[in-house]
Amino acid sequence: MSNLSPNFWKNKSLAEMTEEEWEALCDGCARCCIYRLEDEDTGRIHFTNVHCRLLDTETGRCTDYANRSVRVPDCVTITLKELESPYWLPKTCAYRLLAEGKPLPDWHPLITSDPESVVKAGARVCDRTICEDDADVLESHLVDWLE
């Protein structure tokens, strides 16, 4: 993290961040790698307990980050444009929090300097999810413990 400005997430807007700072915002919670269903009538997002097959459940990171959009066309790349309306991201996601003018949680690795603090806080969810290869229809895997 040596090239990261101290407290850059407090001192810079999302638009001002370097690529390295932008990437460092991701805490590795893996929540955005969980399939969600959007209610067509209400717009409400419902989480399932099913994760993308590209997710490494040990690290909470994508196993093919560079090619994820090609391999998984539904995978949305988080951009400033996408963050104009970040309701589709998990509520604890650092990008959503900053886009909504909120602080990062105390357990965020940028604050703790400990990459495992996301696990210690119970924020990484892939120990409670199953791979899409092992799941049937998503509608039968809706959960209410994830948001």
Ligand code: SF4
């Ligand atoms: S939800 Fe946000 S913080 Fe968590 S893994 Fe996805 S991009 Fe990173």
